[in-house]
Amino acid sequence: MANRTSIRKILTSLLLLITVGWFGNGHAEDTLPGHSAKPSDLPVAASKEESPTDRDARMKWWREARFGMFVHWGLYSGLAGTWDGKPVAKRGGMEWIQQRVKADTDTYARQAIPKFKPTADFARQWARIAKDAGCKYLVFTTKHHDGFGLFDSQAGDFNAGHVLQRDLVKEITEACRSEGLKVGFYHSVIDWHHDQYTYAESKQLPHPLKGKPYPNGTRDHAKYQNYLHQQVRELLSNYGPVDVLWWDYSSQDFQGDQAWRSSELIDLVRTKQPDVIMNNRLFRIREAGWAGMGTAGFTPHLDPKYGDFITPEQHIPATGMPGIDWETCMTLNTTWGYSEHDHAWKSDQMLIRNLIDIASKGGNYLLNIGPKGDGSVPEESIRSLKTIGDWMDTNGDAIYATQASPFVKLDWGRCTQKQLDGDTTRLYLHVFDWPKNGKLILPGLVNKTRSAVMLASNQTLKVHNEATQVSIDLPVNPIDEIATVVVLGIEGSPNVIVPPAPAISQVGDGPLTLDATTAVLHGELKIENKRKIKNVGFWLNAEDHIEWRIEISRPGKFAITAEIAAEASGKFTIAVNEEELTANSPATGDYGKYQTVRLGMLDLPASTTTLVMTGVKKGWHPLNLTKLALSPIK
Template identity: 40%
Template sequence: MRNQVAVKVLLSFLIFAVFCSLAEANDTSWPYANETKEQRNQRMDWWRDARFGMFIHWGVYSVPAGIYKGHKVKGIGEWIMNRGKIPVAEYKEYAEGFNPVNYDPDKWVMLAKNAGIKYIVITSKHHDGFALYNSKVTDWDVVDATPYGKDLLKPLAEACKKHGIKLGFYYSQAQDWCHKGGAVMRVPAKAGWDNPDHEKIDKFTAEHSGHWDPAQLGSMDEYIKNIAAPQVREILTNYGDIAVLWWDTPVDMNKERADMLQPLISLQPGIITNNRLGGGYPGDLKTPEQHIPAKGLDYDWEACMTMNDTWGFKSYDHNWKSAKNLIRNLVDIASKGGNYLLNVGPTSKGEIPQESVERLKEIGKWMSVNSRSIYETTASPFAKLSWGRCTKKTYINGADLYLHIFDWPEDGKLILPGLKNKVQQAYLLENMKKLKAASVSDGVMVELPSEPLNEIDTVAVLKVKGELDIDKIIPSANAQGEIVLKAELANIHNPGYGSKAKLETINSKKNIGFWTDARVWIEWPFEVEKKAEFSVKTDVALTDKASEITIEIDDKKYRAELNPTGSYSNFKTVSIVDKITLNPGEHRLKIRPLRGKWSPVNLRDVTLKSLKISGR
């Protein structure tokens, strides 16, 4: 072993020397700095068309599987070393239990492909510093530290190539909890479990930038030079075509450190990177984590999300999302112009959990019929649809609108608000059954059968003629002078981690429910036709504790107290703004919980009622 380590150290110096030569010869760290719009579009085309990828978090953390010293460690499974404050030497002992004898990369890739997934991103090295391949600069890898003793990435790369799936690598460039000098995100010692030494540990981490073990201390610059940069070179040169490089948590990353890594991207011409390198480099895509942006983003983006509550395997995390939830997430993300990177966390034996397998197969059934409404589509042209989502494909002389119907209309009449194009053809995607579509005063109405073909999402297709011509339809005054902001038209802004507010139905009426997190906020756009004074009311339901909210209408702010109604199903109308004067034009109303004075609330529609018209 000593001779082997000595050889690795010598090789690390040789690799770094080559790296330095590359960096010195390349003054521009960001290889796409001078890329034209056409060049960028060409490079990003495959990724934008794909819409659906698989994330794989796999490593030594799957051995403890969320449990340390008999305690269930809180938080995500791959962070157990940090949240449990496990010493380096003790954590490394878990490698003896990492023996993925049931690993079948061909089976994994086919599972992904049959689910409709187009690309895979796997953790080549996560924050614990453990590499899933035979790294030449450390012995903290699957070949040298585990009884399995074989590279895990090479057979996956071969299987991806065989089955036409693009491969990407996740690499933790900054955080590394086992190599000296690697960065650490500071987490309180009691955040994971009731650690009896928490005061002593917290004092040490406060004095040492989050590190809890003296074995972690060292120069981050040296870590980047001797571990991170050579390893990035390894993963970008030893496994054929790599489509994506996925950086993560740029703790203590500055431009100088990022510049040690960025030139290596050129080893894979055309590679796509995310926005998490640090050092001011934007990457090619933004990465909202564990949430879907309410309205999409103004840049290429990819929502990375789990099937339960963890990325790395945890033996006791059984909070699995339903296939319905996952399919609708995929549709929601595509309708906002993003990609869905859906995670699986294999076990230490090399098996994807059966619950993940079952859900991927359910997604595959839906995609086998409806994938045309996902692949190569772009974002919805509509402001908001109360019944579901829309994706589209545009052509020189027309467009295909894919109508994803989540809530089947009781009267069988589906309205496309503001659509002015002539409909050439309308049909159900699953069985090609023709539908009647006609222009009406507020858009286009499609007549549907009495029952949906799929309760999760039945897709109807509208082929329209010419360039899309759609009036922006947002809530405005009705005949009674009221502007009704329906719950199903709200933009719900959920945080990445924490509970998610969502639509539900109580007593046959829609409301925003599960609003337990004070970071969640909601908003509606609306239009005022004539200058007028309005009062604002809403229907709320909450149990036995009052709650306070702030209401923002453009630049004006108000505060309201919501009193208990006795239950979450007993809705009562409350006034939240007594009077506000609004000019003609588009406005936005936002409701935010008041931190420290918030308790969960169910909220239905918000109504602005005209008090009097002030002028024209």
Template identity: 25%
Template sequence: MDKHAYLIAIEAVIAKGKFKDNWQSLSEYEVPAWYKRAKFGIFIHWGVYSVPAFKNEWYPRNMYIQGSDEYKHHIETYGQHKDFGYKDFIPMFKAERFDAAEWAELFLQSGAKYVMPVAEHHDGFQMYKSEVSSFNAYEMGPQRDVLGELKEAFEKRRMTFCVSSHRAEHWFFLSHGKEFESDVKEPLVCGDFYWPSMPEPDHQDLYGSPPTREYLEDWLIRCCELVDAYRPSIFYFDWWIQTEAFKPYLKKFAAYYYNKAMEWGLEVAINYKHEAFHFGTAVPDVERGQFAELKPYFWQTDTAVAKNSWSYTSGNDYKTSVEIIRDLVDIVSKNGSLLLNIGPKADGSIPEEDKQILLEIGDWLKVNGEAIYGTSYWRTFGEGPTLVEEGQFTDGKTKAFTKEDIRFTVKGSCLYAIVLAYPKDGIVKIKSLRKKSHDFQGIIEEISLLGFDEQPIWERTEEALIVKTSTVQSAAPVVIRLTLD
């Protein structure tokens, strides 16, 4: 690739397009309506790190940290790092059981509306055909354009194709391999798998080791190449792009992506964390966490079926489908969308645990999807005693929702009250819908429960709207549909 020519082409697109590389111009961006309607997507962490399948997807970094569990495991299992380094996993990443159509069918059955494979993780191995580096899945490992096959399979089933880039952190990700005798050795030049392996910044001082112009331009080109080759409808960025050095390049990328999308007639979005983008120019994302309250702006959370890892490992600690469904409901009620990650094995098969969770979520959505898809938030997101901890990395503990924890969504003439833990006695009290409530003064025409034949008995008192059933039992959330006059 002629990188200089590509950079000139990027500038030309920005110069002639509606969006310029400044926050004022990018503030004209609007979140696509399809994204706000979709509510549920699938994230996929799959790459060379799926071969060792130990601890988590940060194995390539941690295996070079002397004394770590990964370091010890690596020596015991594969030998000394100078003889067998991370690059030596690439030939073992064969993906012999990978079937894009099979994956797509599973995700379709899960009820997901958009799907986001990781295009490049921190390790620097590209899961697509690239002209930037030969260290990609088309030329090495599977020797297949994984991203291209997935795009075709998803779009054939009318699921929206998206991508993520975690490339920024590659600046330092393999740097610990330089601290002892390993296969991470100088000279390293642009295009090498281990390049640049610079000293890792203190996580409390993220600006201490700014990337060079060469690295930042390479990063921009990789991102724009993904846009041009695969036309994703969402481009997700992981952390570390919020550091100061990336700011000019983030603005250039956003302007390029938004302008190209307009040219192609696509409605697109960018996901970001940690205030990397100016508010209103892209969609904020909360990693492994939620907001405690309703937000007036659209947002997304990304989390995984496993609590301990984004990628497949032999010891994954799985959530239950009911936990995830409850989180989905809570997130949607607060004007958010859930991006749920699964981790395929190195051979391309999806673990049975991941499959089961997705299918159970899909079964619930087949019955209750009308209270999720295409809905909007109500005056209040919900009620109940259980407090949802706000912020990232808060999803490690199971939330103990009660029969009093109820979430609301609205669509058309219907208001949905979703009971997160349906009471065994069948008596639900919805305080927000009581007589003379400030939140609700509408006229209820009919009340029914999605997925159940029983017609509930109900009355409005000054304490609550009381809904009674005698046969309804469910471990998963139950949707009460109120049809309003």
């Protein structure tokens, strides 16, 4: 197959194909001229159950990598956020441009295909940029929601093999491997092109024709499922080892076997590529790590049969997810696919500190670039990735193959760690805010220390073992204003004594306000910051609870009020020692619509104690909480 064809010939062919409606098809059962079935088209046996030891061995490289590059690139890239000569938006995902302008697939193809003109060496540029940035793997879109495949597919004709006479997946895969990168395939299970995809079955998944009848009459979704499986089989069969499969995505009302025959897909993948690592987006259920539809709607539970890792999007979990593999994917600006109108680029400081923050919480960072229609990478992206690469050249040891921090919180930055041979642990202390007094404090650390050095210069630093902390004498100025790394060797595994949360004290006979941010959270609860309101959220389980340490100086009766948002009323208790009240949350109709309600009264003695708020299983409904208030009844 020729890799290069004159632009004039391509455009002439495309216009002819569009005119005769060739792109309107895409059935899995269609056989294209000159193509015959391959052995890869035959059924596969179910994959075997994996032992924990085998799973750890398979996941090892991914857990140690910590940093990967995401690439969103397709027909939408040439449109660059512009439709009919006008900007569609200055912010947000332009890989969804077809959906945003509500274009049918033929109209979209007519505008997008002539603008998608990959250069001969685009893939080599991507691979070099990723490697120089310090990435260990690269995940790219083999097919996004618009349905256009970057590979040469026998399943249909809406792909690069038929349109460009090139197999772009092969070019990208070979370029990545030549740079020593692991290769991941992003693959959308949503398809806005295929004429048997039954988009009306979901009210939650996007589609350009959402709310409109099928233009071709009754559809048979099983035919689309066959098409999906055939294309996945091709991707697993024709490009050598596939290291990551990044599915995208499911909804609560259309997911799993019903939508994609997901169990069959997973068996297919595990059989043909047993070492592959998959995300959890073939499903949208609790067992697969999902609590809702929002990009932050994940929960720290994942049954391995539904995938290998959880995928927070544009979001870093506040406390990580101990015992769960997870990967935060983020954009460099606000769009995944290229837009010439989006100039909201993240600062180098934010990008590097995000990488550190994620590693310190035990996760991976998948940072996205959106190349242009010719495959070239925007200069802003190149500059930022070079800055990250320069930092990683010096400090990579503090990121790669590290584990999560043993500290709950460090006021000056973050910590990662490595277990070494000989009963030694190396703590990497990423200092964001250089202490003005020259003392770096590690609160609660009681291990014996061995040595401390500056990672960038190997300068030895003086260490002090104190009763309930370790302190390190720092030079006057940091080596790197974004993050300077100090390496501390300690004996054994970190032993950090966590002091009790400080009590919220009553002043005189005044009220006490218990904010969400001062609460101790138990279970799967998280602090959210939606609409610039910090609240306790993801209260899905009645048995989860929150605590505050309180100090009552004037005993007496207190009226208890709360600021709550909930779609429906749910029952909970508030207890202080032997005193307890049961209350119901207001049904405000929305998790962002808050209402202050009086819950009841508690008679409290003068003491320092703990207030606990817990859901009641019978009659429970999720709620968001911003604060409680205890007001003396005079």
